[in-house]
Amino acid sequence: MSKRSTTSEREAISLHDGRLRFVAVADTHSAPHPRSHELIAREKPDHILHCGDIGDLRVLDALREIAPTHAVRGNIDAQVKGVPDVRTIDIFSGDATALTLLLLHIAVYGPKLRADAARLARDAGASIVVCGHSHVPFLTRDRDLVVFNPGSIGPRRFHLPIVFGVIDIDRAGVDIRHISCETGKVWRPGLPPGGGPAPPFTRKRASRGRA
Numbered sequence: 001m002s003k004r005s006t007t008s009e010r011e012a013i014s015l016h017d018g019r020l021r022f023v024a025v026a027d028t029h030s031a032p033h034p035r036s037h038e039l040i041a042r043e044k045p046d047h048i049l050h051c052g053d054i055g056d057l058r059v060l061d062a063l064r065e066i067a068p069t070h071a072v073r074g075n076i077d078a079q080v081k082g083v084p085d086v087r088t089i090d091i092f093s094g095d096a097t098a099l100t101l102l103l104l105h106i107a108v109y110g111p112k113l114r115a116d117a118a119r120l121a122r123d124a125g126a127s128i129v130v131c132g133h134s135h136v137p138f139l140t141r142d143r144d145l146v147v148f149n150p151g152s153i154g155p156r157r158f159h160l161p162i163v164f165g166v167i168d169i170d171r172a173g174v175d176i177r178h179i180s181c182e183t184g185k186v187w188r189p190g191l192p193p194g195g196g197p198a199p200p201f202t203r204k205r206a207s208r209g210r211a
Contacts, residue, residue: 008086010124011070015093015169016046023048024165025063026105026132027152029076030055032062033162033181036153041066043166043179051132051150052077052105074105074132088124091169099169100126107131108149113142121145128174130167137163137178137187146174153181163187 013020023045025036040048045067052074054060063069073083087103107117107129121129128146137151137160150165162182168175180187 006086007084008088009084010088010090012090012092013047015091015098015171018093018171020047020091020169021045022165022167022169023067024051024130024148024150024167025049025153026051026150027053027074027135027154028055028059029053029152029154030059031155032059032153035181035184036164037062037066039179039181039184040164042184045166049101049103049130049150049167051103051130053132053154054080054083055154070103072103072105086120088126093171097125098171099128099174100124101167102126102129104129104131106133108134108147111138111140111142113145113147118143118145128167130165135160137161137165137189139176139178146176148176151178151187161187 048063048067048069050071052072089101091099102121135152135157151163163178178187
């Protein structure tokens with residue numbers, strides 16, 4: 001985390017008819033992929049998460065045309081006002097907390113969850129950490145937490161795909177996947193987009209309740 005004072009916000013969102021869909025994006029750098037708006041809208045999200053490195057704030061305005069958008073600052077957004085560094089989202093089913101998400105820009109070092117991010121998640125009672133920064137899409141479990149990077153929908157970095165994430169929550173658990181902005185299909189690491197069975201680490205069911 002940055003040495004400057006860290007700002008945080010916490011909010012509550014309820015399941016709708018027992019379900020909730022988030023689209024998660026990151027690292028737009030002022031230039032989201034031309035198809036990203038169309039493809040995100042196609043998923044009909046209830047809410048959108050932006051994991052930082054927003055760039056031009058008109059990016060958020062465009063996402064809000066699709067669904068309520070919840071963003072955190074990335075390292076290029078240091079001067080952005082009104083956007084926190086860390087956001088905690090409690091998902092409610094009736095009067096009970098079904099699940100808590102922690103949203104921040106930098107949460108991993110290589111494939112491992114950073115100790116400071118793990119501590120923030122545990123302090124918040126979160127079981128899922130959603131992050132950005134690396135542009136590398138992945139889904140894993142570390143320190144008993146589900147860690148999800150939706151990848152970047154901004155300018156391509158090296159050979160990396162241009163993708164976003166979909167997080168489906170219901171009373172049974174959570175289903176997480178990536179969607180390619182280039183093909184419009186499910187993206188799976190190590191496989192042609194949309195082809196073959198999903199490896200076990202690309203689709204996870206996160207247990208209900210706090211970690």
